[in-house]
Amino acid sequence: MLSFPNAKINLGLNITEKRADGYHNLETVFYPINIKDAVEIVDATETSCRIHGIAIPGDANDNLCYKAYQLIKNDYDIPAQQINLLKNIPVGAGLGGGSADCAFVVKLINEKFKLNLSVEQMEDYAKRLGADCAFFIENKPVYAFNKGDEFEKCEVDLSGWFKVLVKPPIHVSTADAYALVKPQKPLQSLKEMIHLSPTTWKDKVINDFEQSVFVKYPQIHQIKTSLYDAGATFALMSGSGSSVFAIFNEPVKLPELEKNNLVYYNI
Structure with a gap:
């Protein structure tokens, strides 16, 4: 089976x-x-x-x-x-x-x-x-x-967006990511913000692991920056890393990222 x-x-x-x-x-x-x-x-x-x-x-x-x-x-x-x-x-x-x-x-x-x-x-x-x-x-x-x-x-639906995921050749230890993160209650719950349009998520919907992971692995931060430079509506590291996903209004190709990273389109 x-x-x-x-x-x-x-x-x-x-x-x-x-x-x-x-x-x-x-x-x-x-x-x-x-x-x-x-x-x-x-x-x-x-x-x-x-x-x-x-x-x-x-x-x-x-x-x-x-x-x-x-x-x-x-x-x-x-x-x-x-x-x-x-x-x-x-x-x-x-x-x-x-x-x-x-x-x-x-x-x-x-x-x-x-x-x-x-x-x-x-x-x-x-x-x-x-x-x-x-x-x-x-x-x-x-x-x-x-x-x-x-x-x-959770009634969230990204089917109308073009979604990209980039996986760099980096393995991030979940245990290490947790060891470096500083717990804190957010000013506004994700439960409320996730129902807003994805066009409003940038700088509001965050991943607390990014702060410490980006310091140790600046390449991951650069991937997120590159996705925004390519016109992403929203980009974020997933979980404790190392992959970064983005949503776009329309299909996109990312040749610069493809050279050194594993890129999945329309995930």
Whole structure:
């Protein structure tokens, strides 16, 4: 059984406070985009995970897809599976590729073995694998808060815009990004601003990670500047980086960025 996990971007990201448990509370809007991996589960004599495409650091059996299977296996008598993952979503890019992969494995297992898990039950499994994993169960735009694992429906639609994503050859550690950020409550909640026209988002809808990440990786800042120079209505780093996305009124080509970076058009 085969599925195609998609990436996401963050339309704004405010780190609002550090929690007593060491995590951070935040607010963001998760928005699905059309960059996809492929994941397959097939019957096997022993459960394993095989990864193809873009290399992922570490043992394949430490992958979130494998952990998703084991988590459900603890509660249900399901047979061994070989998990085949074709990795296309860039790693270390703030696009949630690993989170998407494991969430889609949860959905595949539910469908293949007719477990009849509800959306809420699948989200509960996904939350145990990572803060943003549960978003990919329903895979619709949401306003996310607390650790990024609590959701409210968000009526934001970018289908009428031409969207570009640039992934430089830089891997940003999420842990390092959090270590350098200074939590603070925004003057105006992203929940309110996201419903305004994207033409008003510049300098209002922000990503708190940019300040520290741009200092360490000025190339990422330059990409954002280049996107605005090319006529973008709005541009922002996604998650903790390193990818930067932009929305334009019309199709655009970015030859200067294409020379040294991976550019996706109309995501």
